[in-house]
Amino acid sequence: MTHAAVPDTTASARPSWVKRNKLAIAPWIFLIPALIFFAIYVVIPIFQSLWLSLYEWNGLYSADGESTATWVGFQNYAKLWDDPNFWTSLRNNLAWLILFMLAVPLGLFIALFLNQTVPGMRFYKSMFFFPFVISQVVVGLIFGWFYNPDFGVVGTLWKAVFCEETTNILGNVTFTCSRPAPDILSSPEWATYGIIAAGLWPQIAYCMILYLTGLNNVAADQIEAARLDGAKGWKMLWYVVVPQLKPATFIAIVVTVIGALRSFDMIAIMTQGGPFGSTNVLSHYMYEVAISEYGERYGYGSSVATVLFGIMLIFISYFLWQMYQDEKGGR
Amino acid sequence: MFLNMKTAVAAIALSAMAGSAFARDLVINFDDLNPGPKKGFDDAVALFQKENPDINVIVNINDREAHKTAIRNFLTAEAPDVTSWYPGNRMAPFVDAGLFQPVDDVWEENGFNDDLAAIKPTMSRDGKIWGVPYSYYQWGIYYRKDIFDLLELEEPQTWDELLAACGKMKENGVTPFTIGTKFLWTAAGVFDYLNLRTNGYDVHNALTAGEIKYTDPRIRATFSNWETLINECGFVDNHASMSWQDAIAPFANGDAAMYVMGNFSVDGYKNAGLTEEQIDFMPFPTIDASIPGAEEAPADAFFIPTNAKNVEDAKKFLAFVARPDVQTQWNKTIGQLPINSKADISDDKFIQEGFALLNGASGLAQFFDRDAPAEMAKAGMEGFQEFMLDPSKVDAILERLDTVQAEVYK
Numbered sequence: 001m002t003h004a005a006v007p008d009t010t011a012s013a014r015p016s017w018v019k020r021n022k023l024a025i026a027p028w029i030f031l032i033p034a035l036i037f038f039a040i041y042v043v044i045p046i047f048q049s050l051w052l053s054l055y056e057w058n059g060l061y062s063a064d065g066e067s068t069a070t071w072v073g074f075q076n077y078a079k080l081w082d083d084p085n086f087w088t089s090l091r092n093n094l095a096w097l098i099l100f101m102l103a104v105p106l107g108l109f110i111a112l113f114l115n116q117t118v119p120g121m122r123f124y125k126s127m128f129f130f131p132f133v134i135s136q137v138v139v140g141l142i143f144g145w146f147y148n149p150d151f152g153v154v155g156t157l158w159k160a161v162f163c164e165e166t167t168n169i170l171g172n173v174t175f176t177c178s179r180p181a182p183d184i185l186s187s188p189e190w191a192t193y194g195i196i197a198a199g200l201w202p203q204i205a206y207c208m209i210l211y212l213t214g215l216n217n218v219a220a221d222q223i224e225a226a227r228l229d230g231a232k233g234w235k236m237l238w239y240v241v242v243p244q245l246k247p248a249t250f251i252a253i254v255v256t257v258i259g260a261l262r263s264f265d266m267i268a269i270m271t272q273g274g275p276f277g278s279t280n281v282l283s284h285y286m287y288e289v290a291i292s293e294y295g296e297r298y299g300y301g302s303s304v305a306t307v308l309f310g311i312m313l314i315f316i317s318y319f320l321w322q323m324y325q326d327e328k329g330g331r
Numbered sequence: 332m333f334l335n336m337k338t339a340v341a342a343i344a345l346s347a348m349a350g351s352a353f354a355r356d357l358v359i360n361f362d363d364l365n366p367g368p369k370k371g372f373d374d375a376v377a378l379f380q381k382e383n384p385d386i387n388v389i390v391n392i393n394d395r396e397a398h399k400t401a402i403r404n405f406l407t408a409e410a411p412d413v414t415s416w417y418p419g420n421r422m423a424p425f426v427d428a429g430l431f432q433p434v435d436d437v438w439e440e441n442g443f444n445d446d447l448a449a450i451k452p453t454m455s456r457d458g459k460i461w462g463v464p465y466s467y468y469q470w471g472i473y474y475r476k477d478i479f480d481l482l483e484l485e486e487p488q489t490w491d492e493l494l495a496a497c498g499k500m501k502e503n504g505v506t507p508f509t510i511g512t513k514f515l516w517t518a519a520g521v522f523d524y525l526n527l528r529t530n531g532y533d534v535h536n537a538l539t540a541g542e543i544k545y546t547d548p549r550i551r552a553t554f555s556n557w558e559t560l561i562n563e564c565g566f567v568d569n570h571a572s573m574s575w576q577d578a579i580a581p582f583a584n585g586d587a588a589m590y591v592m593g594n595f596s597v598d599g600y601k602n603a604g605l606t607e608e609q610i611d612f613m614p615f616p617t618i619d620a621s622i623p624g625a626e627e628a629p630a631d632a633f634f635i636p637t638n639a640k641n642v643e644d645a646k647k648f649l650a651f652v653a654r655p656d657v658q659t660q661w662n663k664t665i666g667q668l669p670i671n672s673k674a675d676i677s678d679d680k681f682i683q684e685g686f687a688l689l690n691g692a693s694g695l696a697q698f699f700d701r702d703a704p705a706e707m708a709k710a711g712m713e714g715f716q717e718f719m720l721d722p723s724k725v726d727a728i729l730e731r732l733d734t735v736q737a738e739v740y741k
Contacts, residue, residue, distance in 0.1 A: 058424050058428075059403055060403060060406075060407070060424060060425070060428040060430065061407040061428070062407070062428050062429050062430070063406075063407065063428075063429050063430055063636075063637035063638050065407055068428050079738070082734075084731065147572075148572065149568070149569045149572065150569060150573075150577075150580075166504075168504060168505065168584070168585050168586055169478060169481060169482075169503050169504060169505055169585060170477065170478065170481075170584075170585035172584050172585050172586075174584060174585075174586050176504070180568045180569070181568070181569070183568070183569045183571065183572050185572055186513075186569065186571030186572040186720070188717075188720075272513075272514070274513065274515070274571070274713070274716070275571050275713075275716055275717065275720065276713035276714065276716050276717040277713055288709075293396075293399060293705070294700070294705045294706065294708055294709035295705065295706075295709075296424070296705055297706065
């Protein structure tokens with residue numbers, strides 16, 4: 001009897017290790033599948049890519065499966081330093097970062113404009129949101145046609161102003177222009193801005209929707225109080241509404257920065273980095289160097305990827321730190 | 332995958348009908364899904380199967396772009412017995428990595444050293460021959476015969492005649508050349524011809540092999556001729572935003588009269604509504620009469636991977652695809668030129684002219700992006716496009732190409 005009672009009491013007094021640490025273990029058990037996949041598909045490839053950037057490799061294995069890569073140390077990075085295409089890409093990345101930020105205030109103004117109760121407002125809102133729903137590839141294609149100097153909107157308008165319709169030697173209709181139509185996507189000066197403008201279209205819609213949801217949470221009593229104190233117009237917006245939209249602004253800036261740095265699809269669709277590399281950004285240059293038909297320099301491509309990763313890391317760490325600070329403040 | 336299954340099943344069904352036991356599998360990877368080229372290949376395979384009932388042919392057909400990516404994996408991972416690929420520098424990475432095996436014996440045994448002599452240098456690397464070509468096509472100037480007739484112009488034979496003809500076209504409001512350089516390679520066609528005509532095959536070959544600098548006076552001469560061509564002849568506006576297909580539109584409309592192109596473009600002209608009487612072909616005019624005529628003639632070929640399991644039958648197939656009767660039939664189907672000098676050609680006028688042209692050629696270039704290594708080709712073609720947009724940048728462009736060249740061929 002007593003003999004049986006002893007283990008019973010020890011069990012209740014000293015529960016097993018798993019039971020004691022149940023609360024600490026449970027989250028990890030739930031996290032394990034995600035962590036495994038995150039490691040396989042994100043973390044390990046990052047290190048593989050870093051490692052590969054120290055090799056020169058054309059992506060081929062020999063017949064018996066040996067990699068044909070040769071160790072070159074930091075030569076790829078030294079090459080990058082002297083590569084004008086790399087600097088062009090970096091400069092374009094900067095242009096993307098700066099100009100893409102326009103999406104945040106523009107999104108805010110459209111959101112303010114759409115934040116009214118008018119019959120059919122849902123319809124207008126969805127129309128404004130529409131460009132974000134369609135694929136980036138489609139947006140690129142549409143803008144590519146839009147800019148086309150022969151049959152696009154730009155070309156057609158230009159023809160209406162500067163060109164006259166004549167017949168050519170065979171009697172077919174053709175246009176002779178007093179000055180040639182602007183070829184935005186083939187001009188090394190303007191092509192990048194043309195693509196950024198196309199990229200802004202869906203990005204503004206994205207920021208707009210973030211602000212629209214944010215505006216729902218703006219405290220009505222504070223607005224009323226401000227109004228009683230005589231605030232209106234810009235002052236009301238700047239001192240009362242915008243501060244309350246801070247979480248939305250934060251997210252809008254984060255997605256815009258990341259969107260700007262990831263700008264790949266539109267460049268691939270609209271110019272393939274051309275004319276002669278002048279619209280490349282790091283992400284597209286990396287693709288071009290490593291994976292495209294004329295690339296096959298995986299080591300060099302990895303070094304471009306590493307630089308891009310470094311730049312992204314700066315922003316991401318800042319954002320994470322900011323979020324961490326906010327959470328600390330919230331507690 | 333579905334397609335592979337289907338063709339494999341078809342092949343099995345076919346040989347089952349022939350009522351034979353098939354002991355050996357022969358896996359062939361091919362890279363063109365377009366109806367014409369696919370039919371040419373399928374017909375050839377069917378004939379091969381009929382002649383060799385003891386071999387079970389399994390074909391995998393992919394489209395060109397997918398094949399370019401896939402070959403980099405399948406040569407190591409799961410090698411077929413035969414694969415299609417391109418000669419010249421395009422085969423170099425695979426040869427250097429030891430992924431293709433030499434087929435000198437196939438050439439020896441079948442007398443290809445004589446019958447395919449013109450293409451032999453292109454198929455060789457490190458003193459060995461690596462594949463067998465089945466088809467090629469000519470490049471040159473396609474022009475609107477009706478416009479030439481209206482302006483009473485003859486096919487220009489020399490550089491001066493070409494410039495004079497251009498002058499007359501411009502007076503009459505016709506842009507001499509159409510081109511679409513959005514995807515870069517079309518500009519390389521113009522460069523190749525100007526360089527072949529200005530300096531000849533040997534200098535051109537030395538340039539793409541990295542033995543001559545781009546700032547060499549001879550190459551500068553090519554670029555100055557190109558500048559003359561841009562100024563005195565001229566290309567359509569906005570060519571940098573057009574693909575080669577887009578550039579057919581001004582040609583078809585009669586706004587532009589000439590197009591430096593490969594023979595595959597004839598289908599495009601016909602689809603744009605032009606008839607055989609409206610278009611014609613001429614060789615690129617001579618610039619320096621003392622230089623023997625060399626032409627641009629990209630070839631398609633078959634190779635045997637090192638990891639092939641059935642090398643014996645693979646060699647049998649390679650010998651088969653270069654046979655005169657096979658090449659005759661195959662190229663009739665796909666509208667290109669057989670490489671075997673004993674083969675016959677179809678009576679299509681472009682093919683006839685191309686055949687005469689290539690048979691008289693002293694050397695055959697494979698096109699800039701096959702002759703030069705990939706990195707050089709990319710930089711070169713970007714430079715060509717930039718030059719066409721602004722010829723005054725020539726010095727900066729050539730110096731940059733020298734830098735890339737020094738890097739690529741070290």
